[in-house]
Amino acid sequence: MSKERELLLDKYSSRVFKNRKSHITQLEFGENPDEIAANSRAIPGIITARGCCYAGCKGVVVGPVKDSVVITHGPIGCAFYSWGTRRNKAKPSYEGEPNFVPYSFCTDMRASDIVFGGEKKLEEGIDEIMQLFHPKCIFICSTCPIGLIGDDVQAVAKRVEEKYGITAIGYSCEGYKGVSQSSGHHIANNGLMRYVIGKGEEAPKGKYSLNILGEYNIGGDGWEQERILKKIGYEVVSVFTGDGSYETLKNSHLADLNLVMCHRSINYIAEMMKTKYGVDWLKVNFIGVGATSKSLRMMAKYFNDPELTKRTEEVIAEELAEISGDIEYYKSKLKGKTAGIFVGGSRSHHYQMLLRDFGMETTIAGYEFAHRDDYEGREIIPQIKADADSKNIEEISVERVVGYEDRYSLEELKDLRNEGVELDNYSGMIKDMKEGYMVVDDYNMFETDQLIEAYKPDIFFSGIKDKYAIQHGGVVSRQMHSYDYSGPYAGFRGAVNFGRDVTMSLYTNAWSLVKPPWKTMPMLEGTLGGAG
Amino acid sequence: MLELTPKEIMENRHMTINPCKTCEPVGAMFCALGAEKCMPHSHGSQGCCSYHRTVLSRHFKEPAIASSSSFTEGASVFGGRSNITTAVKNVFDIYKPDIMAIHTTCLSETIGDDVGSYIVDMEVPEGKTVLYASTPSYEGSHIQGFSNMMIGFMKYMTKKTGTPNGKVAIFPGWVNPGDDRELKRIAELMGANYIYFPDHDGTLDHPMDGKNEYFHDNAGTKAKDIEAMGDCEKLISMGIYCSLEPSEYLKKEYKVPFSNIPVPVGVKLTDQYILELQKFTKKEVPKELEDERGRLVDLMLDSHQYVYQKKAAIYGDPDIVYGFTALCLELGMTPRYIITGTPKAHWEKEIKALMDQYGVDESEYVVKADTDLFYLHQLIKNESVDILLGSSYGKQIAKAEDIPLVRMGFPVLDRYGNPIQATVGYAGAIRYTEKIVDAMMDRKDRDAADEDFDVVM
Numbered sequence: 009m010s011k012e013r014e015l016l017l018d019k020y021s022s023r024v025f026k027n028r029k030s031h032i033t034q035l036e037f038g039e040n041p042d043e044i045a046a047n048s049r050a051i052p053g054i055i056t057a058r059g060c061c062y063a064g065c066k067g068v069v070v071g072p073v074k075d076s077v078v079i080t081h082g083p084i085g086c087a088f089y090s091w092g093t094r095r096n097k098a099k100p101s102y103e104g105e106p107n108f109v110p111y112s113f114c115t116d117m118r119a120s121d122i123v124f125g126g127e128k129k130l131e132e133g134i135d136e137i138m139q140l141f142h143p144k145c146i147f148i149c150s151t152c153p154i155g156l157i158g159d160d161v162q163a164v165a166k167r168v169e170e171k172y173g174i175t176a177i178g179y180s181c182e183g184y185k186g187v188s189q190s191s192g193h194h195i196a197n198n199g200l201m202r203y204v205i206g207k208g209e210e211a212p213k214g215k216y217s218l219n220i221l222g223e224y225n226i227g228g229d230g231w232e233q234e235r236i237l238k239k240i241g242y243e244v245v246s247v248f249t250g251d252g253s254y255e256t257l258k259n260s261h262l263a264d265l266n267l268v269m270c271h272r273s274i275n276y277i278a279e280m281m282k283t284k285y286g287v288d289w290l291k292v293n294f295i296g297v298g299a300t301s302k303s304l305r306m307m308a309k310y311f312n313d314p315e316l317t318k319r320t321e322e323v324i325a326e327e328l329a330e331i332s333g334d335i336e337y338y339k340s341k342l343k344g345k346t347a348g349i350f351v352g353g354s355r356s357h358h359y360q361m362l363l364r365d366f367g368m369e370t371t372i373a374g375y376e377f378a379h380r381d382d383y384e385g386r387e388i389i390p391q392i393k394a395d396a397d398s399k400n401i402e403e404i405s406v407e408r409v410v411g412y413e414d415r416y417s418l419e420e421l422k423d424l425r426n427e428g429v430e431l432d433n434y435s436g437m438i439k440d441m442k443e444g445y446m447v448v449d450d451y452n453m454f455e456t457d458q459l460i461e462a463y464k465p466d467i468f469f470s471g472i473k474d475k476y477a478i479q480h481g482g483v484v485s486r487q488m489h490s491y492d493y494s495g496p497y498a499g500f501r502g503a504v505n506f507g508r509d510v511t512m513s514l515y516t517n518a519w520s521l522v523k524p525p526w527k528t529m530p531m532l533e534g535t536l537g538g539a540g
Numbered sequence: 541m542l543e544l545t546p547k548e549i550m551e552n553r554h555m556t557i558n559p560c561k562t563c564e565p566v567g568a569m570f571c572a573l574g575a576e577k578c579m580p581h582s583h584g585s586q587g588c589c590s591y592h593r594t595v596l597s598r599h600f601k602e603p604a605i606a607s608s609s610s611f612t613e614g615a616s617v618f619g620g621r622s623n624i625t626t627a628v629k630n631v632f633d634i635y636k637p638d639i640m641a642i643h644t645t646c647l648s649e650t651i652g653d654d655v656g657s658y659i660v661d662m663e664v665p666e667g668k669t670v671l672y673a674s675t676p677s678y679e680g681s682h683i684q685g686f687s688n689m690m691i692g693f694m695k696y697m698t699k700k701t702g703t704p705n706g707k708v709a710i711f712p713g714w715v716n717p718g719d720d721r722e723l724k725r726i727a728e729l730m731g732a733n734y735i736y737f738p739d740h741d742g743t744l745d746h747p748m749d750g751k752n753e754y755f756h757d758n759a760g761t762k763a764k765d766i767e768a769m770g771d772c773e774k775l776i777s778m779g780i781y782c783s784l785e786p787s788e789y790l791k792k793e794y795k796v797p798f799s800n801i802p803v804p805v806g807v808k809l810t811d812q813y814i815l816e817l818q819k820f821t822k823k824e825v826p827k828e829l830e831d832e833r834g835r836l837v838d839l840m841l842d843s844h845q846y847v848y849q850k851k852a853a854i855y856g857d858p859d860i861v862y863g864f865t866a867l868c869l870e871l872g873m874t875p876r877y878i879i880t881g882t883p884k885a886h887w888e889k890e891i892k893a894l895m896d897q898y899g900v901d902e903s904e905y906v907v908k909a910d911t912d913l914f915y916l917h918q919l920i921k922n923e924s925v926d927i928l929l930g931s932s933y934g935k936q937i938a939k940a941e942d943i944p945l946v947r948m949g950f951p952v953l954d955r956y957g958n959p960i961q962a963t964v965g966y967a968g969a970i971r972y973t974e975k976i977v978d979a980m981m982d983r984k985d986r987d988a989a990d991e992d993f994d995v996v997m
Binding site: 020023050054084086106107114117118121129137152186187473 | 554557558563565586591593611612626633634647676678679746749
């Protein structure tokens with residue numbers, strides 16, 4: 009066992025040790041691939057960073073769908089905490105398109121609703137929403153008590169659809185389902201697949217069309233990606249779901265290719281769209297200069313059109329010329345520094361690429377709610393045994409719809425993969441890391457602090473719950489969920505923003521003021537001692 | 541911004557839109573963070589705990605450390621006894637607090653988990669305390685949760701030895717650490733020997749000292765002080781909705797008489813706090829305090845012309861909104877809409893009584909409890925106001941309707957430095973008078989024609 013890992017685990021009682029040892033891996037790259045346990049229950053009392061199923065469903069996946077009303081069915085809290093707190097930016101795509109993202113809707117259940125059921129209140133509330141806003145789509149997201157008291161949100165959704173001729177989806181995404189946000193992603197994916205994707209008939213007009221999956225437009229990341237893609241000549245049919253809309257998601261099955269950013273939260277849809285509509289998916293990473301260029305080149309190879317390849321190279325060259333001065337400057341400030349990163353879905357992997365652009369290494373990395381494939385690559389999936397908690401989350405199966413063909417044969421896909429086009433696959437975070445680095449699944453507060461002590465990174469990327477504690481300890485911490493209210497960090501221009509922000513936080517003058525001068529100065533002579 | 545909000549007011553909605561309250565457990569967590577070396581613990585699914593820690597961290601710009609029972613579907617069916625037992629062991633093993641303050645959630649309440657009996661059977665390390673309060677999210681609001689947790693602490697920790705300790709207990713209600721310092725400073729200036737609970741001075745605004753510690757020495761109300769509250773001679777508690785029930789509990793159980801006064805925002809309410817302290821200490825009010833008061837009134841008189849009869853919309857938690865309504869009235873402003881999300885109908889009567897003191901007729905304002913910011917926005921669309929006073933969530937309305945917003949109460953998520961300074965006391969009123977006057981004067985400058993633009997004002 010490697011040194012830092014041993015030191016960390018030694019501090020636990022045998023009970024906790026037994027559980028956590030399989031979730032903490034110090035990379036060896038030995039004969040056998042490094043393994044890690046994931047997507048299992050958090051230990052009560054450990055201070056996990058995880059959230060819940062509702063947070064994954066409402067907060068992450070369906071919340072950003074801007075033209076739809078997302079109702080939180082339950083007591084007020086969850087609607088309050090998920091209101092305007094995630095920075096999934098949205099604006100109307102055309103005049104008159106409604107944008108409900110700044111709103112929070114909740115049935116605000118009281119004790120009597122818990123006792124007598126909340127379906128009636130929910131339906132009355134939806135009548136009011138129809139009268140006030142007449143949306144085309146409504147999502148109902150259940151919080152903890154709903155499943156326990158037996159409210160049937162699917163039945164309510166069905167009645168609403170019949171009454172108003174709109175799309176209404178009832179989600180049983182109660183907070184206790186699964187072991188983290190991840191179950192909520194899955195549930196949200198299932199609903200979108202069943203009731204939204206494939207409902208539209210508006211075919212893309214461009215020669216090459218795309219969906220961006222698992223991009224939530226935090227800080228405007230999705231917009232920077234769209235800017236680059238459109239500059240090359242791609243048509244972006246829909247984005248799941250940052251600045252996304254019901255109106256565009258329902259046509260997404262007609263796109264040529266799915267790009268997958270956050271693998272964890274959206275891989276279900278990517279897989280099901282491949283099966284049902286023959287749309288291939290490509291794991292891309294638009295975080296980092298090199299990573300963005302690589303992703304764009306893979307896309308060009310996929311479509312295999314000399315014109316597109318030429319245009320891709322032109323755009324990459326133009327974009328690099330625009331940012332290279334800034335990147336070099338920030339690299340001169342950041343080179344050689346080390347980082348730790350604990351975030352959600354795929355960011356802990358993506359940002360390592362961007363940090364490397366600036367000459368920084370990430371020595372500690374972990375996820376809140378990843379599965380083994382996010383760490384080890386999708387080849388591990390057949391070996392993953394579903395536990396009781398995973399089995400509670402519905403797996404839906406889809407079949408090929410008549411009239412939809414695969415673009416490439418299996419043989420052609422194999423050739424493309426051999427050429428480095430990572431189609432219908434994700435090889436995970438670990439392979440991009442180095443020996444001795446630490447990978448932690450479902451990290452907790454204690455481990456974060458211990459690892460910072462052991463590895464002494466210059467900066468630690470995490471969330472708001474960790475940020476101020478880490479900074480009190482004298483280590484710079486930046487939020488990787490909200491970008492500390494900055495961004496975008498994606499694409500070429502985003503890389504510059506990121507370099508600027510990291511430099512700013514490392515070099516801000518106030519760090520030199522932490523210690524008062526009298527703590528470092530010798531005491532005045534004669535003030536020590538008594539008479540003598 | 542918010543352009544989908546129609547002007548026509550829909551009365552008696554079932555759907556809450558843009559809430560002006562949140563749920564009980566976060567109040568319990570906040571309260572527990574005001575006790576020394578205390579780990580708040582959320583008995584429910586871990587999302588609750590994450591949400592509460594997040595909103596507290598975003599308001600205070602400080603770590604808000606708390607643990608969770610991490611319910612899964614199994615615990616939701618079979619009960620959370622095993623989760624809480626494991627959690628208590630782990631928290632004391634790993635994080636080593638002195639106290640664990642458990643609160644429930646809508647999940648554990650709905651399944652009827654009997655946390656009170658679980659903790660009786662539990663092994664708790666020597667010298668450590670585990671306590672509990674019931675905080676169902678489907679009742680009251682975060683304010684009720686705060687109040688329930690105060691009672692939880694007293695239930696498990698407070699004792700009566702029979703020997704009076706000569707102290708006054710002070711319950712500040714839901715205020716910021718800057719307020720805690722101010723209220724304690726006033727008590728000290730009045731020469732009071734006091735126990736102050738809960739106290740977030742130093743727990744949720746800990747100085748930058750280069751140390752990442754879970755708990756700090758000398759921050760938060762000490763366990764021995766919570767225990768000793770039963771021997772206090774008197775209790776001064778602030779805010780009906782945060783502190784009245786805990787006050788009644790202390791009186792009922794330990795026969796400590798109390799005065800429940802409003803949260804001291806503005807001149808008169810601060811006067812009231814000082815008079816209550818004086819009743820206890822029987823000492824003269826020191827010149828220092830009188831001078832502060834004098835400077836505040838001087839500021840109000842000097843600047844009155846910029847705020848006189850300016851219409852204000854005040855929204856947020858019932859106790860702090862009451863205080864700010866009083867401050868606005870003292871400043872000669874016109875509180876036009878006075879709103880809370882907390883479902884306490886009686887609060888409307890208290891606001892009315894306050895407005896009556898200034899001879900404001902009921903037709904001149906709207907007061908409403910158990911409502912939301914969507915309603916407030918609709919009111920404003922029908923008749924606008926000059927200023928908004930409340931949490932960060934009013935900034936959408938402020939932008940949509942081009943109205944200046946002065947942030948106060950909870951949560952303030954989008955500004956820095958607010959919680960470390962006082963809102964209460966004369967010092968707080970000086971700060972907020974300046975903020976309100978500045979907001980009005982900035983607006984006047986912004987809107988002035990060049991020929992009307994004054995350098996001297």
